[in-house]
Amino acid sequence: MGKGHTVTKRSALVSACVCVAAGIWSDRLASAQPPLTVYQTTLEEPGQLTREISTETLLSILATHSEPVFDVRTAHEYAIAHIPGTINIYEKEVDQIAALYPERSTPMVLYCNGPACGKSKRTSEQLVAMGYTNVRRYQLGMPVWRALSQTVQTDMPGVDYIYRGDRTAVFVDARTPAEFGTGTVPGAVNVQQGEATAANDDGRLPFTMGGFLVRGGDRVVLVDAGLGEGEMMGIKAGALLESLAALGVAPDDVTDLVFTHLHIDHIGWASADGRIVFPNATYRCAPNEWEHFMVDHRGDEAAVLEPATERFEHWTPGDTIAPGLDTLATPGHTPGSTTLVLSSGTERVMFLGDVVHCPVQLEDDEWAALFDVDPDLARRTRTALAKEVI
């Protein structure tokens, strides 16, 4: 009996432990949310009039056609790239939404150019003011949609615009080589399904980060100097000297090395193995750019530029570097980002550095680049620049 009693007590103790353990476990089950995936996140901005939806929710809505999704950007932007299955109604034409969906309880989603874009916020506020009660926003917008490897659709006016206006665009013909051989878009490359890595390696999908060569009189000017020998974000670099040689330019020939800014992918060939690459060149940049990268934020850039310290001269914004080549302060991407303006008669070429990464940034000031040191200043700079060039 005593023995049995002991067993009973032990059993009770074991049971109690199991119960406690189970209690802890069930508490954990109840309280611990599984971590959100990037598809399930939103910006969660405070004080917003309408709610956001995640990429996962948007995918579900588009797959089931459960409610309309409006792209409230301009028709031009929509034609260049938009989320497939969406309806384009520009923010200033919100009455068209009311005409299409007069029922004020209609659920609907709005999107535009991403976290910093105000179009979907403004449009949703207009709709709420008109009595709509179920308006939500995909505020993550185009950049996040693209980043999560979702397809965007380009309509013919967009194809036309890109083909004529964007010299960096590569048109990929994904049909069979036999079909490709029968005729394609001029300049297109043939890349089959599964060949993307091979096409990246063999140059069918190019990504260049070199510089611009300007020759005139006795001056041989190189604007920016690529990444140098190496790799960045999977992009192989290192061909700048060969490209110059193909144009008959040896490193000794270069008289001026001019930097739009000092990010690593623009200064790479400033030095190699601790020695300057262009021994006869004067190296030039804006003074506050030097201050930023060589004094305040020393990093990889400082290591590359250090051997060239004695070669550097700094301009005052507005200075002329060489006949027909002037400096224009365009700060924001970095403190001393400078546009080099090459003029001949009535024609101009502007070497923008990273002031603008994509033509659409000149048409819509709500696009920003992730690498801008001062995004607000960069936006104001682009707005001013757009008035110059468009």
Ligand SMILES: [Zn+2]
């Ligand atoms: Zn940059």
